[in-house]
Amino acid sequence: MKKVISQITLEQDISIVLCGEAGQGIQTVEQLLTRMLKLSGYYVFATKEYMSRVRGGSNSTQIRVSSKPIQAPVSRIDLLIPLDKEAINHVSSRLGERIIIIGDQEKLDTDKKVINVSFLKMAQEIGKAIYANIIAVGLLLGLLEGDIKAGRVFLKDYFTQKKKEEFVADNIKALERGYQEAKRLIEENLVQVGSFPHLKKSSKVENNLLLNGAEAIGLGAIAGGCNFISSYPMSPSTGVLVFLAQYAHDFNIIVEQAEDEISAINMAIGAWYAGARAMVTTSGGGFSLMTEGLSLAGMIESPLVIHLAQRPGPATGLPTRTEQGDLHLALYAGHGEFPRIILAPGNIEEAYQLMQKAFYWADQFQIPVFILTDQYTMDTYYNIERLSVPQEETVRFIIKTDYDYQRYKLGGKDGLSPRGIPGFGEGLVRVDSDEHDEMGLITEDMSIRNRMVEKRNAKWHQLKKEALIPTLTGTKDYRVLCVGWGSTYYIIKEALDRLDKPDMALLHFQQVYPISETSIDFLKRAKQIISIENNYSGQFSQLLEMQTGISIRSRILKYDGLPFYADELAEEIKDVIEENGGQK
Amino acid sequence: MKEKDAINFKQKGIKPAWCPGCGNFLILKALQQALAELSLKPQQVVVVSGIGQAAKTPQYLNVHMFNGLHGRALPPATAIKACNPLLTVIAEGGDGDMYGEGGNHFLHTIRRNPDLTHLVHNNMVYGLTKGQASPTSEPGFKTPVQVDGVISEPINPVALAISLDASFVARTFCGNLEQTVEIIKKAIRHPGYALVDIFQPCVTFNKINTFKWFQEHTYFLEGHDVHDRNQAFLRATETGKLPLGIFYQHEKKKTFEQKLTVHQEQKTPFLSRSINRERLEELIKTRQF
Numbered sequence: 001m002k003k004v005i006s007q008i009t010l011e012q013d014i015s016i017v018l019c020g021e022a023g024q025g026i027q028t029v030e031q032l033l034t035r036m037l038k039l040s041g042y043y044v045f046a047t048k049e050y051m052s053r054v055r056g057g058s059n060s061t062q063i064r065v066s067s068k069p070i071q072a073p074v075s076r077i078d079l080l081i082p083l084d085k086e087a088i089n090h091v092s093s094r095l096g097e098r099i100i101i102i103g104d105q106e107k108l109d110t111d112k113k114v115i116n117v118s119f120l121k122m123a124q125e126i127g128k129a130i131y132a133n134i135i136a137v138g139l140l141l142g143l144l145e146g147d148i149k150a151g152r153v154f155l156k157d158y159f160t161q162k163k164k165e166e167f168v169a170d171n172i173k174a175l176e177r178g179y180q181e182a183k184r185l186i187e188e189n190l191v192q193v194g195s196f197p198h199l200k201k202s203s204k205v206e207n208n209l210l211l212n213g214a215e216a217i218g219l220g221a222i223a224g225g226c227n228f229i230s231s232y233p234m235s236p237s238t239g240v241l242v243f244l245a246q247y248a249h250d251f252n253i254i255v256e257q258a259e260d261e262i263s264a265i266n267m268a269i270g271a272w273y274a275g276a277r278a279m280v281t282t283s284g285g286g287f288s289l290m291t292e293g294l295s296l297a298g299m300i301e302s303p304l305v306i307h308l309a310q311r312p313g314p315a316t317g318l319p320t321r322t323e324q325g326d327l328h329l330a331l332y333a334g335h336g337e338f339p340r341i342i343l344a345p346g347n348i349e350e351a352y353q354l355m356q357k358a359f360y361w362a363d364q365f366q367i368p369v370f371i372l373t374d375q376y377t378m379d380t381y382y383n384i385e386r387l388s389v390p391q392e393e394t395v396r397f398i399i400k401t402d403y404d405y406q407r408y409k410l411g412g413k414d415g416l417s418p419r420g421i422p423g424f425g426e427g428l429v430r431v432d433s434d435e436h437d438e439m440g441l442i443t444e445d446m447s448i449r450n451r452m453v454e455k456r457n458a459k460w461h462q463l464k465k466e467a468l469i470p471t472l473t474g475t476k477d478y479r480v481l482c483v484g485w486g487s488t489y490y491i492i493k494e495a496l497d498r499l500d501k502p503d504m505a506l507l508h509f510q511q512v513y514p515i516s517e518t519s520i521d522f523l524k525r526a527k528q529i530i531s532i533e534n535n536y537s538g539q540f541s542q543l544l545e546m547q548t549g550i551s552i553r554s555r556i557l558k559y560d561g562l563p564f565y566a567d568e569l570a571e572e573i574k575d576v577i578e579e580n581g582g583q584k
Numbered sequence: 585m586k587e588k589d590a591i592n593f594k595q596k597g598i599k600p601a602w603c604p605g606c607g608n609f610l611i612l613k614a615l616q617q618a619l620a621e622l623s624l625k626p627q628q629v630v631v632v633s634g635i636g637q638a639a640k641t642p643q644y645l646n647v648h649m650f651n652g653l654h655g656r657a658l659p660p661a662t663a664i665k666a667c668n669p670l671l672t673v674i675a676e677g678g679d680g681d682m683y684g685e686g687g688n689h690f691l692h693t694i695r696r697n698p699d700l701t702h703l704v705h706n707n708m709v710y711g712l713t714k715g716q717a718s719p720t721s722e723p724g725f726k727t728p729v730q731v732d733g734v735i736s737e738p739i740n741p742v743a744l745a746i747s748l749d750a751s752f753v754a755r756t757f758c759g760n761l762e763q764t765v766e767i768i769k770k771a772i773r774h775p776g777y778a779l780v781d782i783f784q785p786c787v788t789f790n791k792i793n794t795f796k797w798f799q800e801h802t803y804f805l806e807g808h809d810v811h812d813r814n815q816a817f818l819r820a821t822e823t824g825k826l827p828l829g830i831f832y833q834h835e836k837k838k839t840f841e842q843k844l845t846v847h848q849e850q851k852t853p854f855l856s857r858s859i860n861r862e863r864l865e866e867l868i869k870t871r872q873f
């Protein structure tokens with residue numbers, strides 16, 4: 001055989017794709033393999049794309065393995081494990097010449113060259129067909145020279161809590177069988193492992209963490225003192241609800257699956273009123289139903305944290321896929337004028353930290369704060385070094401009320417009036433969705449109306465001052481500036497690394513509204529600005545233009561429901577620069 | 585009767601924005617009286633309301649107030665009680681508010697059974713928006729919108745609540761002030777969700793269901809066993825003369841708050857709880873594997 005994996009040596013990482021029907025256990029392979037490889041000393045990255053169905057269809061998971069940190073998907077596939085007839089077809093546009101396909105030849109129907117491994121037969125020899133997945137894990141671990149000992153220990157731990165001993169023993173057999181099979185493929189020169197020279201293991205990464213965006217948001221909520229979540233299930237936001245429910249007992253969190261999103265948001269506002277720290281997690285249509293509640297939070301000056309995990313719309317759209325299409329929705333949702341903050345984490349660490357910041361700011365400024373993520377963020381993970389637990393007690397912005405307490409006392413700094421809680425102090429806490437006076441009682445007095453509008457909107461001043469500064473990655477003396485927000489951070493970063501141009505940089509916004517006033521300086525210094533967004537209309541560049549007055553002509557947009565791929569994006573950026581010849 | 589104590593619950597210096605002769609004045613009075621007779625302090629009581637004429641009631645009460653959105657009083661009321669079970673929580677609003685716009689919350693709040701009192705001023709019309717039909721308007725009721733008269737069947741909130749095994753279901757007419765005070769008191773004392781559907785004449789927009797009409801078309805239940813759900817349902821579905829009083833009570837049901845583990849393990853108010861940081865550290869560590 002030729003040196004089949006030469007492409008990988010160029011890339012310094014290997015991109016594995018597992019593809020098959022829902023219900024075939026791809027998720028288990030992904031979970032186990034990534035953990036075992038990480039424990040073996042590799043950096044791993046995993047993401048998945050799947051159809052909105054519980055059985056059947058075509059779903060795939062990409063796992064990248066590297067000896068350097070790796071945090072973005074690529075279109076390129078080095079090694080494909082097709083698990084059903086449709087699989088090869090499903091990823092056909094991504095199959096290069098040097099692709100290695102390993103699978104059960106009998107089950108596949110393709111003119112592509114397939115290295116035959118009879119997963120099913122081997123599994124049946126061990127005892128049950130379901131072990132086929134674990135054999136695949138063993139095979140991949142073997143091909144990548146992973147640590148079989150660590151694999152065994154991990155597998156034992158993984159299954160012991162839930163399963164019988166016999167089942168665990170058979171699974172370990174299956175793992176070893178796969179591992180041996182890998183050795184056979186190597187010995188028979190069907191696959192050349194000698195061509196992974198750059199894939200070095202390091203003991204440094206063993207203690208790295210692997211968790212996806214949904215878990216990071218959930219952990220961030222706990223660290224931010226969240227003790228109430230009311231929501232209604234909707235992909236891709238449900239992971240956060242599930243995560244908090246799993247740990248509700250440990251952290252004393254009230255978790256309520258509401259009858260609808262309208263109830264969910266109104267409950268969360270009620271919870272804040274009674275002294276809790278509450279959030280909702282939702283998506284597209286679910287958030288649309290919440291918009292009146294959002295406006296209520298604006299009017300009664302209630303803190304509120306909204307996790308909005310975006311998926312492609314309109315309406316039901318593509319329920320399990322990704323998009324950055326709801327920025328303008330978050331920005332303009334809710335009738336009337338009131339301040340809000342919109343945060344958009346670019347990676348796992350940011351998701352964890354911004355969630356804490358969201359609770360802090362919501363409480364401090366008595367406003368709704370959004371965390372805008374997407375399906376890609378929810379379902380993606382890679383090695384991270386650590387997440388630190390807050391050292392201090394949660395700061396609360398609540399006062400013990402006196403007898404003459406007035407909830408909407410005028411004259412405070414930046415429109416803020418101290419927030420009381422019913423039952424804490426002698427005062428009465430009145431909040432009203434009608435325009436209200438300082439006591440919180442309904443009024444139509446126009447001078448009070450004016451002062452209350454001004455009070456609520458006076459918070460803008462402080463919000464703008466505290467807005468997070470976008471992060472610049474790459475040279476300070478850039479000519480071309482790529483602008484991104486939220487989940488695209490690492491993808492754009494890898495694309496720029498690939499291009500390796502000395503005059504390019506990335507400006508990443510983790511706060512998209514209000515934007516930091518420093519943003520304008522970053523933009524002004526660029527000869528060409530390229531905005532990169534996972535949507536059709538360039539929502540963030542429109543927002544930037546509106547806020548800075550600088551026009552952004554180059555846009556790279558993607559709205560097919562998939563995230564950008566770093567390798568494809570690099571090509572697109574190159575094209576855009578060439579087309580443009582140095583214009584803004 | 586500690587009538588003088590009702591003054592504690594009166595909002596000084598504010599005149600209700602209701603039409604003279606409106607039944608809401610009587611409900612306000614009954615509620616103030618009930619709260620006083622239960623020896624509650626204003627600081628212990630939260631009234632959560634939606635939007636409408638009825639929903640303005642807490643504006644005229646000296647208690648904590650959460651005057652939220654039209655139809656949405658029950659969800660925040662549930663959450664408030666869940667976060668601080670020491671508070672006495674009342675959700676209050678009109679028939680449109682609670683049975684129309686908020687109908688879904690009505691059903692699901694009964695399922696949860698939070699310990700709160702649900703007062704619905706049932707005037708069989710939309711008062712605040714000037715006289716359209718409500719979910720309890722009778723067929724044939726003509727309005728500027730229902731020009732040929734209402735063609736849909738009215739909702740029977742009492743029968744509906746009993747069918748869902750609500751833990752306390754009562755109906756009263758505000759014209760019977762004394763009985764109304766007693767029923768509201770029992771509803772507040774009842775541990776669990778308690779519905780009180782209160783017939784309330786709207787003197788401006790409902791010329792059919794007037795004070796006189798309610799007097800002539802209602803009577804108080806006597807010798808009725810409140811624990812007999814089948815009987816309760818039969819009585820609730822009577823037509824012609826409509827029974828008033830407590831239809832059904834199911835005291836042994838656990839409340840939503842009692843079922844929440846957050847209050848079983850810790851008793852401190854939510855406000856003063858802190859994060860279990862050691863546990864968080866441990867949890868993060870589990871992601872090494």
Ligand SMILES: Cc1ncc(C[n+]2csc(CCOP(=O)(O)OP(=O)(O)O)c2C)c(N)n1
Nearest residue numbers: 635636637638654678679680681710711712
């Ligand atoms: C979302 C929404 N829709 C409509 C309204 C307008 N609105 C205010 S009160 C009301 C109905 C009032 O009827 P009811 O609840 O029976 O109260 P009443 O005035 O009769 O006491 C309506 C439709 C609103 N405030 N909010």
Ligand code: SF4
Nearest residue numbers: 603606637711786787
């Ligand atoms: S419109 Fe009807 S319900 Fe409203 S205040 Fe007047 S009489 Fe009462």
Ligand SMILES: [Mg+2]
Nearest residue numbers: 678679709710
């Ligand atoms: Mg009404």
